[in-house]
Amino acid sequence: MRRILSSELEAPSPAGASSAASGLKLPALKAGWQSLKERLGIARASDTPTSHVRRQEPQDSDQDSDDDFDEIKFFSNDKRGAPAVPSGGGGRGKSSTSGGGDPGLLVLRSGDFGAILTSDSGQTTPKRERFASVSSKVLQMRATTDSTMRGTGYGMNGQLLSSSPTAVDAAGNALSPDGGLTASQSLRNGLSSNRGAWGDGGGGGPTLKVPSDTVPTASRRDSGTPGTSAPTTPSSARRPTSDAWGASTSHPHSQPHSVVARGLSSSATIPHAREPALSSSGQQLLAVSPVLPPLMRRSEWVMEDYDISRLMARTSSYVLQRATCMHSGLPVCLKTYNMAAFSRESFNMLRQEVELQARLVHNNLLKVFAAFVDDGQLAIVYEHAPRGDLGAVMERFTLGTAEVTEVVIRPLLKALAFMHSRGVCHGNLKGDCIMFMQDWRLAITGLASATNFAAASRSRRHRHEGSDSFSHPQPHHRGSGSVRSAGMPLPGASSRSSRSNMSAAAATASLLNTAPDLSSYGSRSGYGAEDGSSSHGGGPDIDYYSDPDFTTKAGADVAMVGRLMYELLVGSPPPIRLVGVDEDEDANDALLDEGDSDESSDGPGSPGRPRSQARLVSSPEELPFPSSVAPQARRFIRSMLAREAFDRPTASDLLRDPWLLSAAQTARRRSSEMRR
Numbered sequence: 297m298r299r300i301l302s303s304e305l306e307a308p309s310p311a312g313a314s315s316a317a318s319g320l321k322l323p324a325l326k327a328g329w330q331s332l333k334e335r336l337g338i339a340r341a342s343d344t345p346t347s348h349v350r351r352q353e354p355q356d357s358d359q360d361s362d363d364d365f366d367e368i369k370f371f372s373n374d375k376r377g378a379p380a381v382p383s384g385g386g387g388r389g390k391s392s393t394s395g396g397g398d399p400g401l402l403v404l405r406s407g408d409f410g411a412i413l414t415s416d417s418g419q420t421t422p423k424r425e426r427f428a429s430v431s432s433k434v435l436q437m438r439a440t441t442d443s444t445m446r447g448t449g450y451g452m453n454g455q456l457l458s459s460s461p462t463a464v465d466a467a468g469n470a471l472s473p474d475g476g477l478t479a480s481q482s483l484r485n486g487l488s489s490n491r492g493a494w495g496d497g498g499g500g501g502p503t504l505k506v507p508s509d510t511v512p513t514a515s516r517r518d519s520g521t522p523g524t525s526a527p528t529t530p531s532s533a534r535r536p537t538s539d540a541w542g543a544s545t546s547h548p549h550s551q552p553h554s555v556v557a558r559g560l561s562s563s564a565t566i567p568h569a570r571e572p573a574l575s576s577s578g579q580q581l582l583a584v585s586p587v588l589p590p591l592m593r594r595s596e597w598v599m600e601d602y603d604i605s606r607l608m609a610r611t612s613s614y615v616l617q618r619a620t621c622m623h624s625g626l627p628v629c630l631k632t633y634n635m636a637a638f639s640r641e642s643f644n645m646l647r648q649e650v651e652l653q654a655r656l657v658h659n660n661l662l663k664v665f666a667a668f669v670d671d672g673q674l675a676i677v678y679e680h681a682p683r684g685d686l687g688a689v690m691e692r693f694t695l696g697t698a699e700v701t702e703v704v705i706r707p708l709l710k711a712l713a714f715m716h717s718r719g720v721c722h723g724n725l726k727g728d729c730i731m732f733m734q735d736w737r738l739a740i741t742g743l744a745s746a747t748n749f750a751a752a753s754r755s756r757r758h759r760h761e762g763s764d765s766f767s768h769p770q771p772h773h774r775g776s777g778s779v780r781s782a783g784m785p786l787p788g789a790s791s792r793s794s795r796s797n798m799s800a801a802a803a804t805a806s807l808l809n810t811a812p813d814l815s816s817y818g819s820r821s822g823y824g825a826e827d828g829s830s831s832h833g834g835g836p837d838i839d840y841y842s843d844p845d846f847t848t849k850a851g852a853d854v855a856m857v858g859r860l861m862y863e864l865l866v867g868s869p870p871p872i873r874l875v876g877v878d879e880d881e882d883a884n885d886a887l888l889d890e891g892d893s894d895e896s897s898d899g900p901g902s903p904g905r906p907r908s909q910a911r912l913v914s915s916p917e918e919l920p921f922p923s924s925v926a927p928q929a930r931r932f933i934r935s936m937l938a939r940e941a942f943d944r945p946t947a948s949d950l951l952r953d954p955w956l957l958s959a960a961q962t963a964r965r966r967s968s969e970m971r972r
């Protein structure tokens with residue numbers, strides 16, 4: 297894996313030492329971490345910084361300016377790239393009231409710092425906060441195109457939300473102190489119907505909270521003030537702005553929430569799948585999420601719509617950048633590939649991967665908002681995960697059993713149960729595929745190695761019906777763009793060398809015009825989730841487990857969860873070789889053999905020893921655990937690490953495990969006790 301060039305989290309500061317005792321290595325993140333612990337019911341009263349205390353402080357410090365989603369913030373609180381003083385000068389004072397004498401109006405500009413907090417007296421207090429790269433263009437665009445937005449904010453999906461009257465937004469409108477909404481408010485604003493699109497409704501995350509990085513409640517000037525002129529971006533010149541935000545249902549790619557299917561989207565929501573030809577302007581929408589935030593909806597998708605703020609990773613085939621969607625102001629991750637470097641085969645596989653990830657909609661799966669081609673580049677727009685991946689979190693926090701089960705394992709199992717119910721196996725569940733959102737919602741990604749048995753199942757049904765379209769499963773390709781649809785024929789490949797001799801435009805046109813019609817194995821029959829007929833989370837009523845290949849791969853996913861849980865609680869990987877999981881079994885054996893020859897007498901696979909020194913155990917019953925791991929947790933882990941995939945419980949079984957259920961109940965009870 298390529299390490300991120302710029303970590304998504306801040307570097308530890310010297311002050312971190314004082315927090316070590318509470319398991320926190322980074323005091324700047326303490327607020328967010330404490331919020332999480334409070335939710336889990338494991339925070340001590342003494343180390344829980346309550347939001348009302350913070351709001352009473354007229355000035356903030358570095359510590360409390362960080363990611364506390366109990367506060368209203370306008371945008372990502374990422375300060376790493378932030379200058380000490382906002383560009384243009386002004387610092388805290390810059391984001392101050394203005395706007396024609398309206399004392400409640402705060403005008404923000406790109407690079408501004410500030411967030412509006414309200415003390416109990418109702419006075420607004422600018423906080424030091426960076427407004428990432430939201431440019432004034434975005435803010436102005438909103439002001440111009442939605443004059444009805446007063447009194448509203450934006451929810452997780454860019455949904456317009458009302459607010460409770462304990463804080464004010466930039467225009468002086470009331471917001472709740474924690475950015476959250478009451479149930480009635482969210483219902484009024486359609487949030488509940490939107491949640492219906494989260495597949496099985498799983499996750500159960502705090503969806504009524506509005507994470508700070510997805511709250512672009514940008515300030516607006518009143519219509520008619522100098523700052524309200526229409527945006528002057530090149531793309532805006534091509535698109536009508538008058539109805540860009542308001543009349544979304546009439547938009548070509550907008551869908552009323554009521555028609556958004558649970559789980560996989562309807563193929564009807566992906567009109568591009570039947571539009572293989574490149575548009576005259578060289579753009580094409582390849583995939584769009586059925587839960588695309590309304591503010592992101594538009595008919596043209598171009599690179600110019602993204603304000604790039606940071607390079608996150610660069611490989612020989614793609615560049616990953618953090619960016620801001622200029623339409624919505626929402627932070628995203630943009631992965632761009634050079635189309636000229638694609639073979640037809642790799643392009644088609646990447647396209648399948650993107651289609652799959654866009655259609656698999658679940659609270660614990662990272663959203664692919666859209667994928668499009670523009671100017672010889674294929675761009676995939678991902679939901680941005682501000683807390684980075686599990687590795688980054690582990691580097692900074694010590695996770696106890698409650699955090700491991702509630703923050704990592706349960707959401708992971710929910711995501712897997714959902715995917716498996718749709719016939720999709722992840723295939724590469726590792727720490728760098730496990731991302732965390734601002735509110736600690738887990739979201740898995742990395743479907744490049746996924747296998748889609750739904751497509752195979754459909755092919756088989758066709759074959760039984762007399763179709764000759766079935767072909768045997770193809771070899772499993774790893775790496776980006778290698779999603780395999782089991783039993784689905786791969787399109788013919790063209791050589792990379794011939795591709796590289798073509799111009800980008802010609803290559804793009806060629807690839808798009810010869811791509812398979814993906815709608816033919818889309819959700820209706822292939823994924824089968826849209827009818828909601830399944831007893832499991834609205835998924836298809838297909839017994840994928842009758843396919844031994846599926847059982848093996850789903851079992852491998854479960855084993856990866858077991859391995860991860862062991863590693864999180866014990867500190868080293870379990871010294872056991874897992875059938876169907878360890879890719880390079882010879883290499884793995886060699887590694888473990890090395891450990892076997894270790895003369896140390898610590899006993900087999902002593903916990904805490906590096907894997908290269910661990911002795912291989914032959915059965916999960918022999919796995920060593922430190923005394924800190926409860927017997928029930930050991931049993932739970934061992935069940936996932938059964939040697940044979942067929943002996944492992946399914947993700948759904950594990951979610952019903954009495955120990956996991958009681959752990960959740962305990963967390964909930966403690967959490968509510970603490971909040972009282």
Ligand SMILES: Nc1ncnc2c1ncn2[C@@H]1O[C@H](COP(=O)(O)OP(=O)(O)OP(=O)(O)O)[C@@H](O)[C@H]1O
Pocket residue numbers: 297298299300304608609616629662678679680681682684685728729731742743744775776
């Ligand atoms: N949507 C995102 N939000 C925040 N960080 C991300 C996001 N996507 C990726 N990252 C970070 O960037 C790193 C590199 O991303 P990349 O997609 O190249 O990861 P990878 O897991 O190595 O890729 P691959 O899918 O090829 O295995 C990730 O490990 C993760 O920390």
